[in-house]
Amino acid sequence: MRNQIVKKEKIASKTYSFWIYHPEIVSHYKPGQFIILRVTEKGERIPLTIVEVDREKEIFRIIFQVVGKSTRLLSKIDENEMILDILGPLGNEVRINKDVANILFVGGGIGIAPLFSKIKEFLKEKKLKGSVILGARSSENLILENEILEITRNIYITTDDGSKGKKGFVTDALRDLLNTNEDIDLVISAGPVKMMKKTVEIAKKNKIDILVSLNTLMIDGTGMCGGCRIEYDNKTRFTCVDGPVFDGYKVNFQQLIKRNNQYHSHECKIKNLEDNL
Amino acid sequence: MAVNPKDRPSEERINDFDEVNLGYTDEEAVKEAQRCKECGVCIKGCPVRINIPAFISQIKKKNFKRALSIIEKDNILPGICGRVCPQENQCEARCIMDNPINIGALERFLADKKVPKDIGIYPSKNNKKIAIVGSGPAGLTSAFELKKSGFEVVVYEALHKLGGVLRYGIPNFRLPDEIIDEEIEQLKKMGVQFRTNFLIGKTLYLDELLDKFDGIVIATGAGLPRYLKIPGENSIGVFFANEFLTRINLMKAYKFPEYHTPIYKGKKVVVIGGGNVAIDAARVARRLKSEVMICYRRLEEDMPARNEEIQHAKEEGIEIKTLLNPKKIISKDDGKIKKVKFVKMKTVGKQQDGRNAVVETEEYIDIETDIFIEAIGQIPNKIIQQNSKGLEFDSWNSLKIDENMETTKNNVWAAGDVVSGAATVIKAMGEAKKAAEKIIKEIGG
Ligand SMILES: Cc1cc2nc3c(=O)[nH]c(=O)nc-3n(C[C@H](O)[C@H](O)[C@H](O)COP(=O)(O)OP(=O)(O)OC[C@H]3O[C@@H](n4cnc5c(N)ncnc54)[C@H](O)[C@@H]3O)c2cc1C
Ligand SMILES: Cc1cc2nc3c(=O)[nH]c(=O)nc-3n(C[C@H](O)[C@H](O)[C@H](O)COP(=O)(O)OP(=O)(O)OC[C@H]3O[C@@H](n4cnc5c(N)ncnc54)[C@H](O)[C@@H]3O)c2cc1C
Ligand code: FES
Numbered sequence: 001m002r003n004q005i006v007k008k009e010k011i012a013s014k015t016y017s018f019w020i021y022h023p024e025i026v027s028h029y030k031p032g033q034f035i036i037l038r039v040t041e042k043g044e045r046i047p048l049t050i051v052e053v054d055r056e057k058e059i060f061r062i063i064f065q066v067v068g069k070s071t072r073l074l075s076k077i078d079e080n081e082m083i084l085d086i087l088g089p090l091g092n093e094v095r096i097n098k099d100v101a102n103i104l105f106v107g108g109g110i111g112i113a114p115l116f117s118k119i120k121e122f123l124k125e126k127k128l129k130g131s132v133i134l135g136a137r138s139s140e141n142l143i144l145e146n147e148i149l150e151i152t153r154n155i156y157i158t159t160d161d162g163s164k165g166k167k168g169f170v171t172d173a174l175r176d177l178l179n180t181n182e183d184i185d186l187v188i189s190a191g192p193v194k195m196m197k198k199t200v201e202i203a204k205k206n207k208i209d210i211l212v213s214l215n216t217l218m219i220d221g222t223g224m225c226g227g228c229r230i231e232y233d234n235k236t237r238f239t240c241v242d243g244p245v246f247d248g249y250k251v252n253f254q255q256l257i258k259r260n261n262q263y264h265s266h267e268c269k270i271k272n273l274e275d276n277l
Numbered sequence: 278m279a280v281n282p283k284d285r286p287s288e289e290r291i292n293d294f295d296e297v298n299l300g301y302t303d304e305e306a307v308k309e310a311q312r313c314k315e316c317g318v319c320i321k322g323c324p325v326r327i328n329i330p331a332f333i334s335q336i337k338k339k340n341f342k343r344a345l346s347i348i349e350k351d352n353i354l355p356g357i358c359g360r361v362c363p364q365e366n367q368c369e370a371r372c373i374m375d376n377p378i379n380i381g382a383l384e385r386f387l388a389d390k391k392v393p394k395d396i397g398i399y400p401s402k403n404n405k406k407i408a409i410v411g412s413g414p415a416g417l418t419s420a421f422e423l424k425k426s427g428f429e430v431v432v433y434e435a436l437h438k439l440g441g442v443l444r445y446g447i448p449n450f451r452l453p454d455e456i457i458d459e460e461i462e463q464l465k466k467m468g469v470q471f472r473t474n475f476l477i478g479k480t481l482y483l484d485e486l487l488d489k490f491d492g493i494v495i496a497t498g499a500g501l502p503r504y505l506k507i508p509g510e511n512s513i514g515v516f517f518a519n520e521f522l523t524r525i526n527l528m529k530a531y532k533f534p535e536y537h538t539p540i541y542k543g544k545k546v547v548v549i550g551g552g553n554v555a556i557d558a559a560r561v562a563r564r565l566k567s568e569v570m571i572c573y574r575r576l577e578e579d580m581p582a583r584n585e586e587i588q589h590a591k592e593e594g595i596e597i598k599t600l601l602n603p604k605k606i607i608s609k610d611d612g613k614i615k616k617v618k619f620v621k622m623k624t625v626g627k628q629q630d631g632r633n634a635v636v637e638t639e640e641y642i643d644i645e646t647d648i649f650i651e652a653i654g655q656i657p658n659k660i661i662q663q664n665s666k667g668l669e670f671d672s673w674n675s676l677k678i679d680e681n682m683e684t685t686k687n688n689v690w691a692a693g694d695v696v697s698g699a700a701t702v703i704k705a706m707g708e709a710k711k712a713a714e715k716i717i718k719e720i721g722g
Pocket of ligand 1: 034044046047048049050063064065066067068069070071072110113114214215216217218244260261263264
């Protein structure tokens, strides 16, 4: 049945992987796209990236981290159960210039999930050359390492606490790699907004193009509300219909950070309510 | 003497999202109907040509069921139209009485009687299948007409709930959800199939639908917000009306945290615009306990919103300031809006449409606010054409159609705001009915 979770797995601390049956989403999927789902009748509409699809089984995969109310409710749905509403695939296919030959992928935390769809597309399907930097707070937060290793051996790992790979941040590894590797002609970055902002600054310094996969607040995902808007090249753009992947040089990150915190006090309120239950 | 339906007192109603207008009692409705001379000039003012004198005549005789069935011949959404149509510019504008008959209120009265409607199932008779894209008034009306004529009908809707703007735009205090639910339930009983969470152009492509269906009606509305494009527009606290209204109406954010979608609140709210959308956004904000001001660049008499709603807004304590046009939004260090710089406008004669023409003066004023809502219009979005070829739009994103409501693509018709730009419920319905008639004529066989 459409919207059924056919496989559920906990893959890291607070992080889940679902395979969901949905023939239309799978057959129309292009890498870079996302879905919006709703878990209960009173629930929010939340966006999640389509990490990969299995065209034969007509299932697609999402990977999400429990950060608040909606993701927590989602994590409680069991295998074989249905998700109330799923809309997709939304947003655009990620596109790169024809002459790009060597890509450096940078993913931080749960950002590795959206990054994986691009790694799979360009390194596995399109067989381009590339390398990957993965970062996490600590080894138990690191996701998709094995799947990525099956695609490329060029992986660099950093953890904040040094429990795996090099101690430090992905941005340190990025700086090192760009300094030593002359062949890289594009960076693709996904992760917390502050991390992406940093990666853009580093890429810019090295005069290398960079694409970022943005995670704004969203409601409808169809261009109707404008809640997902960003300032891009000094103009307003809607992340859901114009993105979610953008040229990193043109994104006003300062503002994006502020806009993403718009409801911070509300989210805290929900959290406090729950903690008191 | 005209009998007017009662409104709930403004002090009371601004505390909730329940309906403002209480509707008629039986006695009131009959009394109002009795004023009618049944001359019939009003029919010309109705975009779907309801036989108004005939239904009013039945109200006089207390034959409420008969009266409703007369309306339902031409309009399946009487509970909706009775509430939101601008009757004052349509049927009631034609009325010969000094105090026009309250035709809209009578229509609503009948719809609310909830005489069990036994429309019955309409079996598919002609083995022809029609897909309708969009479940707003245009989509629902064409579904009704086509189902009635024996087509198999499937409606595709992008959102998780049906009804289009009726659901996500118009607030419950003007149009309660249950009314929309009932009218849609009626269609489901007739055998119309609905598929929510299908964005045509993404989940399925138009060309794929054409492979499976004999014809398509595009009724995707005008959902893309226009915005001012002024500096500071992306500050925190600045909203496009669609977001503000969608959070409240579709997601029920006013019941946060019971419902999980939050709404941003502020002490002062400034709304820009003069149409129904601006008034609705303002009245919603008032119900969230803000001080609300509407700023419009012309005069109040030029506001396109329904007069009744402007009056309601004022009763609820909303201030309307005119001849002001926003130029710049100034924010604080934390990114939140602080104030808006307006240029004062002045009138310079009349435009062709009879409204005042205005130009900017050299004078500016700053207005401090916590929330700024832009309600300056919507145009159609073009997602439907993605991954398919052959549809043509004009420079305002409106779909091009011919005199038969057919688009530039064979077997694809269109109706509602997607062809006319943001208009009215009843206009969308009128066009949808016309498109359905053409389809019946062309492929009904
Ligand atoms: C296009 C797109 C793709 C995404 N893909 C994924 C994905 O593959 N996996 C995944 O785990 N998450 C993804 N996200 C983010 C995800 O949508 C949010 O984590 C989710 O909506 C949080 O909902 P919640 O109710 O659980 O938390 P909330 O209670 O709403 O929020 C909890 C905390 O997270 C912050 N937050 C909420 N939404 C966002 C957001 N969109 N961006 C940044 N911070 C946010 C809040 O400010 C708050 O601090 C994506 C977002 C977008 C726009
Ligand atoms: C706040 C507000 C207040 C209003 N007040 C009044 C009023 O008082 N009186 C009045 O007469 N009019 C009013 N209007 C105008 C009226 O609501 C519209 O003219 C009318 O709803 C248009 O109907 P429609 O069926 O063409 O489109 P909509 O009602 O816009 O419905 C279109 C539907 O199509 C869906 N859709 C869009 N694209 C796709 C796609 N690609 N695939 C699948 N689905 C898609 C949308 O999600 C939407 O549900 C108001 C409008 C607003 C916004
Ligand atoms: S999420 Fe509403 S316009 Fe993008």
